Amino acid sequence: MQRTLCFLFLFFFSVLARAELTVEITQGVDEPTPVAVVPFSWSGVQALPEDVAKVVGDDLYRSGMFKIMPRENMLSFPSDRSSLYFRDWRISGSDFIVIGRISEAEGQLTVAFELYDILKEERILGEEIKANRTNLRAVGHYISDKVFEALTGVRGAFSTRIVYVTAKQLAPSKHRYRLMLADSDGHNPRTILESKEPIMSPAWSRDGSKLAYVSFESGRPAVYIQYLATGKREKVQSFRGLNGAPSWSPDGRQLALVLSKDGNPEIYVLDLQQRRLTRITHHFGIDTEPSWSPDGQSLIFTSDRGGQPQIYSIYLPTRDVTRLTFEGQYNARGRLTQDGRFLAMVHQSNGSFHIAVQDLRTGRVDLLTETFMDESPTIAPNGSIILYATQEGVRGVLSAVSLDGRVKFRLPSSDGDVREPAWSPFQ
Structure with missing residues (x-):
């Protein structure tokens, strides 16, 4: 059933334009x-x-x-x-x-x-x-x-970097997409990849030297790896159907992926050295948006196997699955802090999509944002700030909120929209 495919992986964003980011503090x-x-x-x-x-x-x-x-x-x-x-x-x-x-x-x-x-x-x-x-x-x-x-007493993350996706409309049915790299404050932007077709789901390797992302440049989704120092890029194994949502293992040797090559979107893990592919989930529901636990022993992912999109964890040695979220009818795009305690996610409340955080020790869920179309949370490596994409009027901007909700700021572009942010690890 394709009912939830947009929540999965093919979330196409509105028309975007390339621009340098600026920072506007909205709450301290x-x-x-x-x-x-x-x-x-x-x-x-x-x-x-x-x-x-x-x-x-x-x-x-x-x-x-x-x-x-x-x-x-x-x-x-x-x-x-x-x-x-x-x-x-x-x-x-x-x-x-x-x-x-x-x-x-x-x-x-x-x-x-x-x-x-x-x-x-x-x-x-x-x-x-x-x-x-x-x-x-x-x-x-x-x-x-x-x-x-x-x-x-918290390690600073100002020296880290972010990547994000932009696009520019050249004609009614023609766009130019860019994968951009910038300092954490939006300065020094540079283009990593430019394409006539959509670019999605950028993800950092844990050593900060490589990016994985999805590109439609061949007319269908495929996962690529980009080496930032040299500009070299390589195409990961491509299968029929969906190829998306790459996520690096902590040791950098594996990629978790979403593939539908067997007919249903499932989570797989690809060994990058041996090119060995292992299917992780087996369910008639849609499993997507994998993300590794800090110790590399588990994957968290979004699934509608319970009827509505919720976040689950699978312990890789035994393949035991645990449901993590219960509050609300929609929780997706889960990301863990480096200590493994807090889960950032997209949470639906009163018909709008917000960024929320759940304390996995206590189960408490706190709503952090008040905007109506929030997506793609990514966490600073020191665990203090969540960066996410949202709508401001008719255009998209990047916004950020602290884990306790006390600090908020926006990173709007000067003349267009940005989406799909990903925060680098410590360099």
């Missing part, structure tokens, strides 16, 4: 921690292509957990401990301060930064980083990761 924590990020001093002659301190400040603000002091409100611009007067910064209301300096010698840059607790007048951390003019944004993200972890 009630009492964000006040932090001052002072412009880094520069001892060179030629102007730098990036403002490292601005990258850091923007990252911390984008997390929704910090209030960043405007530069025009700063009384001074210290770059080292000797020029830092804690009393002035206490008066300004900041709890923490990031200072830094950039120097150049023989064509190489040295970026030094320090984080201080203003109230305690103590240095929390400091480091020197070798850099060049082309990777200063990456240095800024690295510093943001360090500061974020020092102040929250």
Whole structure:
């Protein structure tokens, strides 16, 4: 029965257009921690292509957990401990301060930064980083990761990347689709693949070196693997019917797939070295959207075997199947946090599709979004943020929400729609 095929795998999105993403904070924590990020001093002659301190400040603000002091409100611009007067910064209301300096010698840059607790007048951390003019944004993200972890206890994920799918309408029946790669803040977008046919379901390998995705370039769905360093791509075994929803095993040796080569959509696992295909599910219902558990021992997947789409887990050594979701008539596209405790998913409520999270220890389900057509959740590698696609008016945007629902932001494109996000692992 094809009743649920659109929920499965062939979810065709509306007309899209390529654009760089921007970040708009829509909701943060009630009492964000006040932090001052002072412009880094520069001892060179030629102007730098990036403002490292601005990258850091923007990252911390984008997390929704910090209030960043405007530069025009700063009384001074210290770059080292000797020029830092804690009393002035206490008066300004900041709890923490990031200072830094950039120097150049023989064509190489040295970026030094320090984080201080203003109230305690103590240095929390400091480091020197070798850099060049082309990777200063990456240095800024690295510093943001360090500061974020020092102040929250959670590893920062600003240095990670995202992929997403765009398309542009060239004529009433002609489109151009692109698989895009960008920094986690939407900067530095580049095209990984361009096609006249749809591209779907991008998935990262756990080492961040490869992508798997579905392309219709041959006129029918097929799974491809793309090597990011070289641009090399290879077509995975292609079968009649559906070939889709690839998901990498934690060790990178296997791909979970959805195939309908035997007449019904089922979950399979492909050994990439031996090219051995193993069928995992055997049911008359539709099984789709596989995703690996962090330990590689189980797959979670969506199935309508109980009458409505719900999320199940199959323990691979024994093939025992356990139903995970019971609240509501529709739960799909499940993704686990790296600790295996929380399950992010698309949950239908009052006729609309929202992003929800379920605590697998307690069974509690929390609705995180209020928009009406949310899909494709993907979780930051530190487990703090869920990125997803949604509708804003008549166009699609990427939005994000923290696991506790306290922080929300959007990543709209400047002139079009984006879909199918996937967040990279730690690099």
